[in-house]
Amino acid sequence: MILHNANDALMCKVFAMTLRGAVQDWFHTLPSGSISSFKELAYVFTKEYTSYRTIKKNTDHLYNLRKKSDESLRDYIKRFKAEKANIVGCDDWIAASAFKKGLPTKHDLYCELTITPSQTLAEVYATAEHYALWDDDRIAAKKSTK
Structure with missing residues (x-):
């Protein structure tokens, strides 16, 4: 979508459609109007879920x-x-x-x-x-x- 220069609103809506379960519930608890860009949504999402990422061991x-x-x-x-x-x-x-x-x-x-x-x-x-x-x-x- 970034390659096709999609606008932020469309990117946020499409992103929301990819979510399931508890993550989708989390998304719907975000206050209305609290996210103004896809970059901000990506930041909030990453901040919320980075700790759940499995870290590869060496x-x-x-x-x-x-x-x-x-x-x-x-x-x-x-x-x-x-x-x-x-x-x-x-x-x-x-x-x-x-x-x-x-x-x-x-x-x-x-x-x-x-x-x-x-x-x-x-x-x-x-x-x-x-x-x-x-x-x-x-x-x-x-x-x-x-």
Whole structure:
């Protein structure tokens, strides 16, 4: 519409027709005559809804993930994989490094990944799954003794 030099009133009306649900309700709560141009409408709309925009995470985000003390290794693996899946173009070598950094340094898997560096992410996950089985067995054994 901007390319066709449409006037502000037409642009505001067409914009309103694209809204649905709660956003449309918000639009209709604007006081009559409070918007004088499409530029102003765009500003008010952006101000109202910018916080709802999802912010794309980058690979650095993975370095903030840590295995929680009360979290099983299997749950940490699932959480890490889910976070990695949300990062477009995530480098596997960086992800493997971040996965290891998220483990406590005294964890057996951390030691294993340190002893055998330069593993692919798939190899790190495979090793982690083996340790998760071991971790599951230890958790089950603790529960059965209680």
